[in-house]
Amino acid sequence: MNGRLDRLLAEPKPKLLRSRRKTLKFLLQAYHAGVPGLMAKPSTDLLAHTGGYTFHIGCPNPELRTIASWVLTSGEQHPRRIARLIPALWKRHGQEDLVLVGLLLANMSEAELEEDPWLALIHLFGEQEPLGALLEIAEEMVRGGHSIPNDSWLIGMAAQSALWHQVATLFLSLRKDGLGEARGLVATAPAGGELFERIRTRLLSQEH
Numbered sequence: 001m002n003g004r005l006d007r008l009l010a011e012p013k014p015k016l017l018r019s020r021r022k023t024l025k026f027l028l029q030a031y032h033a034g035v036p037g038l039m040a041k042p043s044t045d046l047l048a049h050t051g052g053y054t055f056h057i058g059c060p061n062p063e064l065r066t067i068a069s070w071v072l073t074s075g076e077q078h079p080r081r082i083a084r085l086i087p088a089l090w091k092r093h094g095q096e097d098l099v100l101v102g103l104l105l106a107n108m109s110e111a112e113l114e115e116d117p118w119l120a121l122i123h124l125f126g127e128q129e130p131l132g133a134l135l136e137i138a139e140e141m142v143r144g145g146h147s148i149p150n151d152s153w154l155i156g157m158a159a160q161s162a163l164w165h166q167v168a169t170l171f172l173s174l175r176k177d178g179l180g181e182a183r184g185l186v187a188t189a190p191a192g193g194e195l196f197e198r199i200r201t202r203l204l205s206q207e208h
Contacts, residue, residue, distance in 0.1 A: 004033040005063055012074040017081040020088045027067065027089075031096045034063030052130045056095035064096060068103035079112035083120075090124040095133070102137030106144030117146050118153075118171075125163060131196055135170045142174050151181040162190040173199045178206070 008030055017023055035058045059067075075082040086104055089097040101124070105117050113120050121137065142148065148171050149157075158165040169189045172182055179186060186203050189196075 002034055002063055002066075005030060005066060008033045009066065009070040012070065014074050014077060017071075017075045017078065017085065020085055023085055024088060024092060027071075027097075027100070028094075030067045030070075031057045031059040031064075031094070034059035034067065036060065052093075052128065053095040053098070053133075054093045059096050061099070064099050065103060068100055068107070071100070071104065072107055079108065080114070082108065083113050086120070087124060098130075098133045098137065102140040105137070106140040106146065117141060118149050122157065122164060122167065125167070127163070129163060129167075131166060131170065131192060134167055135173075135195075135199075138171055138174055148172070148175045154182055155185055158185050158189070165189050166192050166196060169196070169200060169203070173203055179203060 013026075016026060071082060071085070075085075082104060086101055089101050101121075105113075105121055108117065110116055115123075118141070121141070138148075148154075154168040154171060158168040165185070166189055168182075169186050172179060172186060183204075186200055189200065191197070192200075
């Protein structure tokens with residue numbers, strides 16, 4: 001249990017979500033409150049730089065789940081306020097922000113988002129994104145009950161850009177029913193870093 005975070009999130013604040021600016025500021029406070037007392041600042045600075053984040057405070061996953069639950073409870077009567085918060089979190093692009101986006105998308109329905117959750121995710125992407133973070137978000141969405149899109153959807157996605165092609169491959173890696181018609185998508189994906197190539201190699205080896 002984290003006493004500082006528990007006190008900060010003692011009760012839902014539906015009115016706070018009316019203002020994205022105020023909500024973003026409050027969530028930054030929550031991230032800081034969730035950080036263990038002995039967290040080393042230089043290591044979080046390094047992770048922010050190498051991961052492509054604007055910041056990495058070091059708030060652990062259990063605390064981020066608590067924060068996501070608080071957001072969902074605060075906005076349960078007005079889910080569009082949560083949906084509008086998601087792009088703002090992504091634009092700020094802190095490590096904690098991206099994890100929180102994944103947790104929110106995983107726990108919101110298409111009706112609440114007014115968009116397919118996978119489309120909502122990929123429409124957030126900039127020209128470059130940390131693939132490891134995107135894989136973690138996709139894993140969270142699958143755990144939340146959102147099924148990986150079908151082959152034709154992923155093939156169409158892959159045709160849009162090099163990044164989208166790589167991310168379509170990551171999505172495929174989470175399916176349990178093999179590559180099917182999308183095997184060519186994996187084989188022709190643009191080269192990536194160590195994580196991406198390890199996933200590609202595993203996927204292609206499973207098809208032999």
